[in-house]
Amino acid sequence: MKIKKDEVGWLLLFIAPTLILFTLFFILPILFLLASSFTNWDGIDAEFVGFENYIKLFNKKSFVRAITNNLYWCITAALITVPLGLIIALLLSHRSRGWKVFRTVLFVPQVVSSAAIAMLWAAVFNAEYGLLNYILDNIGLSDYKNHNWLGNVRTANAALIGFSLCYVGYFMVIMLAKTASISEDYYDAAKIDGASQIQKDFYITAPLIKSTFFLCIILAVIFNLRQFEYVYLMTAGGPANKTQVLVVYIWNELTVQRLGRGSAAGVIMIALGAMLLLLLRRILKSETYN
Amino acid sequence: MIKLILKKLSITFIAISFTVISSVASAEITITWPSIWVGKDSKTTVIGELIDEFNAANAGSIKVVVEEQTDYDIYAQKLTAQIATGELPDIMTVGAQLLDVLHRSGKAMDLAPHINSDPHWNNVYPENALQSAMTDGVLSALPYELFVTPVTYNKKILKEAGYDEFPDNYDDFFKMCEAVTANGKVCTSQMTGKNGWTSMLWYSQALASAGGPDIYEKGLDHPAYVKAFEVMEKMYQYTTSDAIGADAGVSGGHFLNERTAVFMNGPWFIARYTSDGIPGLHENIGVAAAPMLMGGEGSPGGYVGGRQSSLAAGKQSDPAKEEAIVKFLKWLTIPENVARLSYSSGAMFIVNADLPNDMDRLFIEMKQGISDAPYVAPIFQNGIGSLAVASEFPQALSALALGDVTPEGAVEMLQDAE
Numbered sequence: 001m002k003i004k005k006d007e008v009g010w011l012l013l014f015i016a017p018t019l020i021l022f023t024l025f026f027i028l029p030i031l032f033l034l035a036s037s038f039t040n041w042d043g044i045d046a047e048f049v050g051f052e053n054y055i056k057l058f059n060k061k062s063f064v065r066a067i068t069n070n071l072y073w074c075i076t077a078a079l080i081t082v083p084l085g086l087i088i089a090l091l092l093s094h095r096s097r098g099w100k101v102f103r104t105v106l107f108v109p110q111v112v113s114s115a116a117i118a119m120l121w122a123a124v125f126n127a128e129y130g131l132l133n134y135i136l137d138n139i140g141l142s143d144y145k146n147h148n149w150l151g152n153v154r155t156a157n158a159a160l161i162g163f164s165l166c167y168v169g170y171f172m173v174i175m176l177a178k179t180a181s182i183s184e185d186y187y188d189a190a191k192i193d194g195a196s197q198i199q200k201d202f203y204i205t206a207p208l209i210k211s212t213f214f215l216c217i218i219l220a221v222i223f224n225l226r227q228f229e230y231v232y233l234m235t236a237g238g239p240a241n242k243t244q245v246l247v248v249y250i251w252n253e254l255t256v257q258r259l260g261r262g263s264a265a266g267v268i269m270i271a272l273g274a275m276l277l278l279l280l281r282r283i284l285k286s287e288t289y290n
Numbered sequence: 291m292i293k294l295i296l297k298k299l300s301i302t303f304i305a306i307s308f309t310v311i312s313s314v315a316s317a318e319i320t321i322t323w324p325s326i327w328v329g330k331d332s333k334t335t336v337i338g339e340l341i342d343e344f345n346a347a348n349a350g351s352i353k354v355v356v357e358e359q360t361d362y363d364i365y366a367q368k369l370t371a372q373i374a375t376g377e378l379p380d381i382m383t384v385g386a387q388l389l390d391v392l393h394r395s396g397k398a399m400d401l402a403p404h405i406n407s408d409p410h411w412n413n414v415y416p417e418n419a420l421q422s423a424m425t426d427g428v429l430s431a432l433p434y435e436l437f438v439t440p441v442t443y444n445k446k447i448l449k450e451a452g453y454d455e456f457p458d459n460y461d462d463f464f465k466m467c468e469a470v471t472a473n474g475k476v477c478t479s480q481m482t483g484k485n486g487w488t489s490m491l492w493y494s495q496a497l498a499s500a501g502g503p504d505i506y507e508k509g510l511d512h513p514a515y516v517k518a519f520e521v522m523e524k525m526y527q528y529t530t531s532d533a534i535g536a537d538a539g540v541s542g543g544h545f546l547n548e549r550t551a552v553f554m555n556g557p558w559f560i561a562r563y564t565s566d567g568i569p570g571l572h573e574n575i576g577v578a579a580a581p582m583l584m585g586g587e588g589s590p591g592g593y594v595g596g597r598q599s600s601l602a603a604g605k606q607s608d609p610a611k612e613e614a615i616v617k618f619l620k621w622l623t624i625p626e627n628v629a630r631l632s633y634s635s636g637a638m639f640i641v642n643a644d645l646p647n648d649m650d651r652l653f654i655e656m657k658q659g660i661s662d663a664p665y666v667a668p669i670f671q672n673g674i675g676s677l678a679v680a681s682e683f684p685q686a687l688s689a690l691a692l693g694d695v696t697p698e699g700a701v702e703m704l705q706d707a708e
Contacts, residue, residue: 043374044395060706062685127532151482151534153692238482239534240689255367256677257391259374 030270037264042257053264062241063265066249067272069157073227073245074276076161077220085171086213090201092172093179103176106169118233121163125149125234150235153242160234160243164224171216178212179205214284221280225273246272318350319614323381324357326365326599332561332635340630344621352614354381363484370677373397378604380615384431386597386672387680398430399603404616405429414623414641423600431600432619436638437556438595438660439491439669441581442563442652446574447475447551456578458590460496460521463581467528470551477528479550481541482691485671486684488541489522489533491554493687494594494669495580496521502587503667506674510705517583519690519697526691534688546571554580556598560636560652577655579663589664596668597640682707 003011037053039046057063088106092099109117124131127148136144149159186204195203206213228247231237237244237252246269253262323341327333341354357379359365366385372378373388373395384392392398405411405420412420415433423433443456451469467477480489497505501514508514526533530544538555545553546567563572579591601619606612621627629643636653660666667673671680686703689695695703 042391043370044391128530146531148531148534151532151536151688151692153694235535236483236684238685238688239692240694241685242694252681255370256681257370257374258678 033263033266033270036260037267039260039263040258041260041263043259046260049260053261054268057261057264057268062237062244063249065241066237066244066246067268069243069245070225070227070272072157073161073164073224074221076164077224078217081165081168082171082213082216082220084165085168085216086175086206086209088168088172089175089179089209090205092176093201093205094197103169103173107173108169109166110170114229115233117166118230121230122150122234125159127151151239153239156235156239156243160231163234164230171220174216174219175209175212178209182208217284218277218280221276222273225269225276319352319608319611321352321354321380321611321615321618322357323354324359324365324368324379326359326362326383328356328358329360330562330566332558332565333631333637336627336631336634340622340627344618348614348617352617354618380606380611381601381603381618383434383599384602385599386668387677389431389597389600391677392602393425393428393430397605399605399612399615400428400430401432401603401616401619402427402429408620410620411623414625414628416640416642419640431602432623433597433640434601434623435558435598436595436640437558437598438593438638438656438663438666439495439554439556440593440656440659441552441554441578442545442559443552443576443578444545444548444550444571444574445576447473447548448576451475451551456576457581458579460524460581460583464524464528471528475548476530476544476550477552478525479541479545479553480526480529480533480691481536481538482534482684482688483537483540484684485680486687487538488554489525489687490670490683491594492525492580493518493522493683494667494671494673495554496583497670498592498594498665498667499580499583499588500586503592503665505587506668510679510701510708514587515701515704516697517586519686519700521583522687523690523697534691556595556637557653557656558598558635558637560650560656561634563652572652575652577652577659579659588667591659591663593660593663593666594669595660595666596672676708678707679704 036046038048038050040049040052088102092103123129127133127146130149132149133144133147136147147155149155182205186208187200190200190204226247227245228251231243231245231248232251235243237248246265250262250265250269253259253265325337327337338356341356345353359368362385366388369382369384369388370391373391376395376397378397402424419433420429423429423431441456447470448454448456448466451466451473453466453469457463457466470477478492480492481487482489496518497514500517501508501512505512505514530536530550532540542553542555542559542562544550546562548568548571563575579593582588582590582592601622603612603615603619606615623641625641625643628639628641629645631637632639632643632653633646633649636650638653638657670683674680682704686695686700689703690697690700
């Protein structure tokens with residue numbers, strides 16, 4: 001669509017509020033972040049230090065670990081959480097008896113405070129009185145009687161990421177909503193052709209909600225790149241920095257008043273996010289936006 | 291017509307009354323205090339009473355409003371952010387590790403002119419206590435709460451394991467832990483969550499024992515840092531299975547419920563042995579100096595401790611509010627009020643206060659321990675002089691406890707954090 005010359009003024013007028021707010025609350029802070037990342041700003045004084053913060057960050061095992069962990073979170077979300085949400089959405093799209101109950105139950109974690117859920121799961125995983133160990137002990141796995149799930153380097157990440165599967169309901173609801181928009185004509189035609197329910201799911205529903213599925217993957221990657229509250233509340237990046245993620249790392253830098261280095265970590269996180277999104281766009285082509 | 295005039299006059303009168311009332315009400319100075327002495331803290335009750343009494347005595351002119359901060363670490367992090375942004379609360383309690391940055395920020399109220407103009411301060415504080423807290427003639431925070439962290443142990447559990455006395459060296463201490471474990475109990479309460487408080491205190495004791503009370507001046511290359519981690523490595527063989535990742539509530543909870551035999555914390559925890567401990571716990575508790583490392587540079591009976599919370603205020607542009615804040619700080623430092631706080635909680639304060647004769651037995655034993663101690667060395671968190679190193683300590687400790695690094699590796703993690 002071509003914009004006429006006399007429409008440009010109106011166009012600018014209408015987008016101006018958004019543009020101003022976007023610049024004020026997004027562009028300027030990013031520029032500030034970028035500028036402060038080249039300083040040793042401690043909240044009080046700042047001196048230009050060039051790329052020192054970036055060099056130090058990439059030489060730190062805990063920072064590299066944070067990036068790796070974030071990538072684990074993103075991959076898990078893209079390869080497990082969202083596909084699981086798709087499967088559940090396909091099952092619930094049959095509108096079988098009790099489907100609304102399942103939908104509601106799976107969506108509940110979205111409406112409960114994440115801090116409360118994190119605390120609850122920390123108690124479930126507790127080594128001394130946790131429910132998980134109690135159940136394992138009662139089914140004969142007594143080796144796990146006092147296993148510290150969140151305090152063990154081998155299980156802490158798995159426990160955290162595994163628990164994040166609770167959030168499958170969010171993506172399930174998005175994809176389920178999309179299934180409602182699929183015309184019944186397709187299913188009627190398939191029924192006449194003798195298609196089974198599984199065939200209908202795989203050859204009609206799944207392809208027609210493909211764009212929503214890809215959108216969910218992008219959302220999941222963005223959410224998991226920003227992962228903070230569960231890690232902070234359940235392990236604070238420990239034990240031994242093994243569950244460290246980028247936002248918790250940045251937070252820790254800020255609390256020890258290394259705001260310059262925290263800014264550098266923030267810039268790296270933004271760059272990483274942009275690269276991931278570009279990569280996803282390339283992989284998923286333009287399906288998401290169609 | 292008259293009715294209409296009367297009606298209009300009534301409305302005008304009511305409106306004027308509201309305006310006057312609201313302007314009178316707004317003349318009241320409100321002081322906000324994000325306080326950590328709330329919730330389960332042992333000072334909660336008396337601090338609440340002191341605020342209520344102050345507000346009642348200054349009704350209509352000053353009102354102190356508490357913002358409850360139940361998590362010490364989150365409070366410190368919030369304060370750090372507020373110092374950086376310059377948006378300090380009216381009154382705050384500042385830990386020793388933030389005193390330097392608070393002073394450098396220049397955002398805190400300088401209390402020195404008030405100290406110099408009112409004899410109250412020098413009357414209630416020990417000689418030079420306030421002067422030594424000044425930097426370049428500026429007093430950014432009033433020293434208030436003191437602490438030492440001796441070992442507290444459960445005499446009943448130790449007796450069942452065959453020990454009547456608390457060991458004075460680590461070789462005997464670990465033999466005792468072996469005996470306690472064989473008896474079906476856990477020897478020590480440890481934690482690596484948040485700032486690793488309890489374990490950090492143990493580490494500080496071992497550090498001072500290995501390297502002497504001036505260990506923090508010797509740098510992280512000093513072998514004492516490795517030796518102290520060797521002690522901690524062994525200590526984690528005799529602790530609860532949830533110690534890694536546990537916070538102070540979990541760590542203290544084990545001792546309060548007699549699941550562990552030995553615990554280390556400050557005197558403010560004394561009241562909780564009675565209020566939150568299982569019945570009879572307080573009677574079973576003994577106080578001792580931490581064990582010593584053979585061949586170390588420390589001295590037997592040496593304690594760790596120092597300044598805990600200081601009272602500070604944000605810089606004010608309104609002189610009336612500044613006066614109101616100083617008045618409240620003065621109220622908190624009146625010896626009778628400090629004595630009440632100390633009596634109810636067991637906490638120690640720098641202010642000279644006549645304490646009642648029936649102070650808690652544990653408090654008296656701790657006080658005696660301090661007066662007998664050859665030194666009171668700073669705790670690691672305050673002595674190391676780096677927020678980044680202090681904050682890396684729990685991660686280094688958990689890596690050590692899980693066998694991920696050696697004691698030398700744990701020190702390297704601290705050095706790497708600098």
